[in-house]
Amino acid sequence: MSDNIINHIGREGLExxxxxxGIAxxxxxxxxxxTVEQALPYISHLEGVFAKNLFLKDKKKxxxxxCAPHNVDIKLSDLAKLVGASGGLRFADENILQxxxxxxxxSVTVFGLINDTSHDVKLIMDRRLTDGTYSELYFHPMVNSASCGITPADLTKFVEHTGHEPLLVDISSLS
Known part of the structure; x- marks a missing residue:
């Protein structure tokens, strides 16, 4: 499986x-x-919010x-309806993730979009990650042994650089 990620950008390339x-x-x-629960003891004292990142597929693959704040409780069936996913959503296989x-x-992270040059992955983001609700957002930098804080404006700049257009959703409307 490691052959799948040889030509991908890793942590050093991301930095x-x-x-x-110009992103600090x-x-x-x-x-x-x-898991988010395992990460929180290391970052919960920092200003901002740790992000939950789920790599998913629908029935049509x-x-x-x-991506949403870590404390969002979301049912995949509700998210599927919200984004119009065919046949519901389920977790995608690790080999596809790699x-x-x-x-x-x-290590699932929004920063992985830098490697999706064919734009096969649709980004769905809770709008609170971009609207200034949080001053800092924490994501893994391609590895799960660190977390990077980034401002909402810099996150938007990064996503634009990848060529992905996020679908911004209001997850709180499902609660």
Whole structure:
């Protein structure tokens, strides 16, 4: 499987892209974490919010990356209806995650979109990640042993650089 990610941008390449785009990130190193709950002890004291990132597919194998504040409780069936996903949403296989985003399970991040040059993955974001609700947003930098804080404006700049147009949704409307 590692062959799938050989030509993908990793953490060091991502940091280079941040510098080239003039994006300042605040990186917090921590042990490997595989869930939001495992990450929170290392970043919950920081200003802002840790993001939940889910790599999903629908029945027609269309791929989605869903990003929202970590404390959002969302049912995949509700999200599928909200975004018009065919036949519901389920988690995509790790080999597809590695192939499309160049990352492994436990490291799912919006930054993986830099590797989706064919734009096969549709980005779905809770609008609070871009509207200034939070001053800093924390995502893994392609690995699950660190978290990077980025401003909403710089997140928007990064996503625009990848060529992806996010579908902004109001997740709070589903509660």
């Amino acid at each position: 280079t892209i941040f510098r080239e785009l 990130v605040k990186t917090t190193e921590h042990p490997e974490v595989y 269309k791929l989605y990356l869903f 192939e499309k985003l160049g990352i492994k399970q436990g």
